[in-house]
Amino acid sequence: MHIEAKKNIEHALKYAPYNTSFSSIYFWKGIILRNLEETDSAICYLSKAKINALFIMLFHVLAMV
Numbered sequence: 001m002h003i004e005a006k007k008n009i010e011h012a013l014k015y016a017p018y019n020t021s022f023s024s025i026y027f028w029k030g031i032i033l034r035n036l037e038e039t040d041s042a043i044c045y046l047s048k049a050k051i052n053a054l055f056i057m058l059f060h061v062l063a064m065v
Contacts, residue, residue, distance in 0.1 A: 002035045023053040 009029045016025065030045035 002032055005032045006036065021052065021056055023049050023056065026052060 006029070009025065009032055012025055013022070013029070016022065026045045026049035030042045030049060033039075033045060034042035
């Protein structure tokens with residue numbers, strides 16, 4: 001089940017439109033990788049999710065100024 005989920009999330013990353021917020025995709029890929037016991041990769045994607053979310057939040061705050 002998790003291997004199929006990993007393939008699906010990789011497909012989502014590959015074909016996501018350029019203006020997509022990748023935070024949720026990175027988050028779920030991190031969770032899937034954690035469940036597959038790929039800890040290093042899971043940490044990488046969960047960190048990417050956090051950084052991407054913070055960047056988007058900062059962008060929105062700056063856009064309001």
